[in-house]
Amino acid sequence: MPLVFTVIYTVSEVSNYTEKSQQTLFQTVNTTENSRIILERLISMERSIRQFQVLNEPEFFTTYQEQRQKFLDVMKSLNTTGLNPDLVKKLTVLQHKEFQLYQKISSISVDNQLELLKSDFDAFDQLTAQARILLAEGQKRVSLEARALSIVAQRVRQRLLYSALASISLALIFAFVFVNLLIRPIRGVGQAIRNLGEVGFEQPISIKGPPDIKDLGIHLEWLRQRLNRLEYEKKQFIRNVSHELKTPLATLKEGTDLLSENVVGELNAEQQDIIQLMKIGNITINDLVENLLEYQRTISTPIDFNFSTFGLESLVERIAEEYQLLLRSKNITLNNNLSPISMRADYDKLKIIISNLLSNALKFSPQNGIIGLRLYSRQNIIELIVEDQGPGIAKDIQPFIFNDFYQGNNSQDWKIKATGLGLALVQYYLEAQQGSINLLPANEEFCGARFSVKIPQKQGREYDASFI
Numbered sequence: 001m002p003l004v005f006t007v008i009y010t011v012s013e014v015s016n017y018t019e020k021s022q023q024t025l026f027q028t029v030n031t032t033e034n035s036r037i038i039l040e041r042l043i044s045m046e047r048s049i050r051q052f053q054v055l056n057e058p059e060f061f062t063t064y065q066e067q068r069q070k071f072l073d074v075m076k077s078l079n080t081t082g083l084n085p086d087l088v089k090k091l092t093v094l095q096h097k098e099f100q101l102y103q104k105i106s107s108i109s110v111d112n113q114l115e116l117l118k119s120d121f122d123a124f125d126q127l128t129a130q131a132r133i134l135l136a137e138g139q140k141r142v143s144l145e146a147r148a149l150s151i152v153a154q155r156v157r158q159r160l161l162y163s164a165l166a167s168i169s170l171a172l173i174f175a176f177v178f179v180n181l182l183i184r185p186i187r188g189v190g191q192a193i194r195n196l197g198e199v200g201f202e203q204p205i206s207i208k209g210p211p212d213i214k215d216l217g218i219h220l221e222w223l224r225q226r227l228n229r230l231e232y233e234k235k236q237f238i239r240n241v242s243h244e245l246k247t248p249l250a251t252l253k254e255g256t257d258l259l260s261e262n263v264v265g266e267l268n269a270e271q272q273d274i275i276q277l278m279k280i281g282n283i284t285i286n287d288l289v290e291n292l293l294e295y296q297r298t299i300s301t302p303i304d305f306n307f308s309t310f311g312l313e314s315l316v317e318r319i320a321e322e323y324q325l326l327l328r329s330k331n332i333t334l335n336n337n338l339s340p341i342s343m344r345a346d347y348d349k350l351k352i353i354i355s356n357l358l359s360n361a362l363k364f365s366p367q368n369g370i371i372g373l374r375l376y377s378r379q380n381i382i383e384l385i386v387e388d389q390g391p392g393i394a395k396d397i398q399p400f401i402f403n404d405f406y407q408g409n410n411s412q413d414w415k416i417k418a419t420g421l422g423l424a425l426v427q428y429y430l431e432a433q434q435g436s437i438n439l440l441p442a443n444e445e446f447c448g449a450r451f452s453v454k455i456p457q458k459q460g461r462e463y464d465a466s467f468i
Contacts, residue, residue, distance in 0.1 A: 002168075034077065038074055039134075041074065045071065046121070049124070090130065101127070185210065188213075207220070277329075279325055283325065306346055306348065310347055312350070312375060316354055327362065339375055343382060354386075361386050370446075373386060381455070383454050386451050390449060392448045402427045
């Protein structure tokens with residue numbers, strides 16, 4: 001709008017200036033040209049009268065009259081509107097004096113005889129002198145008008161420049177304001193979508209703006225409510241299934257333990273092997289259920305830390321001891337390289353982290369394979385590396401292995417399908433304690449998955465209040 005206004009204003013100013021300059025220059029030049037013609041006619045009239053008085057030939061008087069008529073025509077053609085009042089007055093005086101001289105010439109011109117006095121010819125000289133003055137003033141007027149038009153042109157140019165600068169500034173301001181008015185609701189839509197993906201589905205979505213944007217916000221709110229309902233149903237399902245599995249699993253474990261202790265009678269070697277397989281199954285199912293319950297607690301309530309000081313290498317050895325039955329079932333060897341490290345952290349959370357990593361390594365390790373456990377500390381940062389000789393993780397699925405419920409290619413030797421929560425829980429707990437987990441490239445000894453866990457050696461209220 002400001003630019004359109006400037007264009008219209010520019011066209012109007014230029015048109016006015018052009019029209020005014022044309023009128024002024026035309027009138028001034030016309031007046032100057034007529035003044036020159038008046039001077040020529042007066043000179044011709046004086047010459048004709050002098051010739052008539054000397055030669056007494058009628059044609060010279062006729063020529064005088066013809067030149068006088070042309071003089072009168074020029075005087076009549078002059079447009080005095082807009083002329084300088086002083087110039088108009090001089091023209092009027094010139095015409096009056098010429099009329100008086102003509103009356104005198106007409107009164108004394110009898111029988112082609114004319115006797116003019118020297119004073120009469122002086123009157124002609126006065127008329128021509130006055131005509132020359134008018135011509136000079138006209139030429140001077142042309143110069144003045146041209147200079148005045150130049151000044152007007154400069155002013156018009158300045159006004160156009162100022163109006164252009166003002167219109168550009170206003171256009172930029174309006175553009176900024178309207179772009180913000182348009183972008184703000186779009187940003188609100190983008191933020192609402194990001195909140196759905198990052199924050200969750202609890203916060204209602206309300207977007208203000210044009211009707212189309214509002215309608216989009218209404219659809220997003222419907223989607224949020226739908227996703228919130230699905231998330232609630234998923235949590236309820238996990239909670240119910242986990243708790244429903246806990247009781248029969250405990251009964252199954254208790255029964256297996258009783259059978260293995262020969263409570264109901266002595267078992268032969270084959271029966272003992274079957275009991276061992278049942279125990280392995282119990283352990284695996286228990287890990288799956290524990291992961292489901294832990295995931296449910298993690299997403300339902302803020303993470304609560306219980307910090308204590310303990311030896312991390314002892315925790316790793318204890319977890320490895322709990323998996324001895326599974327290790328023996330696949331004849332897997334643990335290659336431990338554990339440095340004695342005392343740290344302050346949440347014991348239970350670290351146990352879940354290490355258990356899940358060791359469980360994954362065990363699941364994907366081949367028969368008679370080796371699992372490596374390395375633990376050391378550098379500059380108050382503890383690093384634990386868990387590596388196996390399994391098939392490894394394909395590059396196309398590596399970005400997704402820490403996502404909730406993501407399941408890659410399951411081990412062919414592992415009969416029970418995983419939940420896809422183990423690595424997700426590991427990452428949740430590590431990030432909450434300013435730790436990290438990374439997938440390392442395979443090497444000659446360990447061609448499978450190699451995970452590196454890094455975590456600060458000391459944590460708690462006195463070290464970082466953000467953990468509480």
